Amino acid sequence: MIDSKFFDELSKHLSAVIAASPAADIEKNIRALLSGVFTRLDLVTREEFDVQANILQRTRANLQALETRVAQMERAVGEEKTVLAHNPE
Incomplete structure (x- = not known):
């Protein structure tokens, strides 16, 4: 051996x-x-990439939340127009 x-x-x-x-x-x-x-x-370094990826992820989440709020507001405005159209004063 x-x-x-x-x-x-x-x-x-x-x-x-x-x-x-x-x-x-x-x-x-x-x-x-x-x-x-x-x-x-x-x-870029991996750390810089990860930071930017996290920022992008948070930005997308904020954008989705804002899109949801705008859609709700648009529905509310549409419902008000419908109510006003059926109840002219």
Whole structure:
């Protein structure tokens, strides 16, 4: 059976080799490049998106409530017109 200590040591050595190699520099450069691209795309964070989604949800609820009130008022005005039309004074 192979000792797990062997794999731990191998992993440490490989990590050290990768950190000292050009791969680490390449990763840094790619991250910087992608960061610049994302900045130019004018993206929003997840937190900002969630805040705006919550605002939109509340706005829709308020709009529905107002639409209901307007419909009730329109019915009331229509009923008043009907009553006045049948009872001219």
